[in-house]
Amino acid sequence: MPVYRAPVRDHVFVINELIQFEKYAEALGYEDGDADTIAAVFEEAGRLADEVFFPINQSGDEEGCKLDNHVVTVPTGFAEAYKTYCEGGWAGLTADPNYGGQGMPQVLGVMVEEMFTAANHSLFLYMHLTHSAAHAMHGWASQELKDTYLEKLVSGEWTGTMNLTEPHAGTDLGMIRTKAEPNGDGTYSIEGTKIFITAGEHEMAENIVHLVLAKLPGAPEGTKGISLFVVPKFLPTEAGEPGERNQVFCQSIEHKMGIKGSATCVLNYDGAKGWLIGSENNGLRAMFTMMNSARLAVGLEGSGKAEIAYQNGVAYATDRIQGRAATGPVNSNKPADPIIVHADVRRMLMTQRAFSEGARALAGEIALNLDITFKSQDAEAKQVADDFVQLMTPVAKAFFTDEGFNAANATVQIFGGHGYIGEHGVEQYVRDCRISQLYEGTNGIQSMDLAGRKLSINGGRAVKTYLATADALLALHGEDAEMADFVKPMLPALESLKQATQWIMDNRAANPQNTGAAAVDYCRLFGIVALGLQWVKMARVCIDTLAAGTDEADFYQNKLVVARYYMARSLAEHSGLLERIETGADPIMALAAEAF
Amino acid sequence: MKVLVAIKRVVDYNVRVQVKPDGSGVAIDGVKMSVNPFCEIAVEEAMRLKEAGKATEVVVVTIGVEKAQDQLRSALAMGADRAIHVTTDAQMQPLGVARVLQKLVDEEQPGLVLMGKQAIDDDCSQTGQMLAAILGWPQATFAGKLEIDGDKATVAREVDAGLETLNVDLPAVVTTDLRLNEPRYIKIPDIMKAKKKPLDKRPLDELGVDLGPQLTTTKVAPPAQRQPGKKVADVAELVSELKERGLV
């Protein structure tokens, strides 16, 4: 039986002790940002994740979704769980109180997502897409559209979708063909086919609000000619209730590798009525507003998966007995020792834990910077925060999901052959996590965004600030003998990141393929160093807390042990990655295309 | 009718506790603490009585360390109207708790006292019974179903033989069993509301309650580890093994 307990204590550590959000709360206008409230919300989110989301994770995977005559049935228990989630006010946790939201900080909104998606990736997608749709409408839709849709999305009574992909247009959205013809009354008639639409059809909510990218007649070629429309499944009546059925129907659902509880739909728009969001031909910008938060959310699918994989790895490794510890039996009254005694099994567990806790800390810092971006009155602080978010979002999306996948895979390894067998429930994490590396922009595209656009925008201001802040952090703690174990290994790793950054900046002009060739390694290097810096900060908090005295000495001491593991092993990759980056595109591109 | 609900802060039911090496108790430093599950059921039942119009006010009370305030806040977030926190660092025992509650009952004059049938840390299952006895009130323990009708309560009790139904006059003490209800999930806005609800701190030594005779714990030990078994070839060997050990 798979296990999961939301790591509430560690969430509290990140937000209340590491980031100390309480210090920012007032200036950012969050009345309820005190440490006690944050702890209470994490506690309750954890309970929901453990007791409502997780118990239907494995069954949802086995049962999957079904389509019958345009109607999708979701797995048993999903509808009830969705209702419990909405009733608790979670759908609008960070949403604008003017539309019924709770107005809570992103440090809560972002962090609880890790728990929900870890406990049930498929189920949480229905919530996550709704949140994204509300976010995009809040930023770009007219007041009238906001008044019609936002309250319903914020309460979760209606769910949302994002419709970008078409059969021939995935990464390259400039090629989409879905058309929007003006009806002359301010509405549009939408015609076309969208594929892979998550939560595109189901009956858990009374209405579904599709946000659809389409082209107006005579629109410019490529991405400059894309507009965004809201197309509801049922047209809202005067009273704002679901009315007449709109001409958008689910034609089929995909049979896929994982996230089987999530309905991935082909949607046919056959003259469906829609309304323009934002201005004409400006659709991608509106879409990108919500993409940042959606990408971070996908990143958390990776770190959340690492957490659940780790927990199941530990449970099995302490129970399964095979072989004897290399240092002699530890379990002499049993025929063998639990496999957690073996160094190779420990290696996998430690790698998972060092990543998962490090990623949680980085997610916390990104969330804090989102709060500053949204709420700070200080223009400079806002810009620095926004730069940080822009820079770290592709890192979180790609690095977290790659490592989350590796962690899920490691748990299958820890289980041995039993990990490959469905009933143990851990192969599901591998299958589920695989999608996170693909959707919301593939990890290759994320890495190129980082190595390309994010390094060049504003003359590389964001990365320069990031590297300078990192230097300052290491200099600050470099004097302290107790911190030497953490600062020393970080110095060469940070140096590798600087050198790689410089290499990309210096070599992108010489060969246009250099950026793409370096991108994935660079993004990984960035992630490894970024988590290292988080471990430095966490080590500081642990050392200080232990010195001040605490009744949770084990918690802090263990964290220091994990920090040392990270420094000794996880970080070590940096030099190899740098070496690879500096070889450039030539070895990759040398073989003629015809020779493949 | 006012309902008084007594709750206890205990080690969370998911925690596997360890006995302290010196045998003086179990280690609870840094361990996750929660509302005793049976007490949570009592709070839920009180809320249902209030929502059904049978109760007018729900007051939660706990006796314990400063941090036990978290558990009171949690009960307030479930919907209780106000809380009383009798603060003490002392290890409380059933009789002492019953006497403190008696004092609060005198002050508050509730029509019903609801509490868990037992706490999952010490499993005493005594406090409710003791409280009823010293108040001279009727008691209905292990409630699996509770109905209030005017000044009477009908309680279906979960007993070994099945269900036993009692009618008791109010005021009474009712202790709650696992199947009475399923406690609700707390809504986020209620967490905020709970922060603003009154929480009255009452230092134990200012209440002037004689806690009565105290039990002393002499030693806490984990259950003995199971010894490995041994395979015997046949009945003859089994018999001789048993004889050797003086078992037959």
Ligand SMILES: Cc1cc2nc3c(=O)[nH]c(=O)nc-3n(C[C@H](O)[C@H](O)[C@H](O)COP(=O)(O)OP(=O)(O)OC[C@H]3O[C@@H](n4cnc5c(N)ncnc54)[C@H](O)[C@@H]3O)c2cc1C
């Ligand atoms: C289960 C599931 C759910 C989904 N949910 C949604 C949804 O809700 N809404 C929605 O709109 N879409 C959704 N998608 C679509 C998803 O976002 C796309 O599949 C993804 O963006 C990639 O597009 P593609 O599949 O067409 O791959 P392609 O774009 O064909 O890419 C194929 C490969 O080429 C690489 N590549 C492409 N272009 C470049 C380039 N310029 N430089 C370097 N490499 C490149 C890619 O990285 C990838 O490795 C979903 C997909 C799945 C499978």
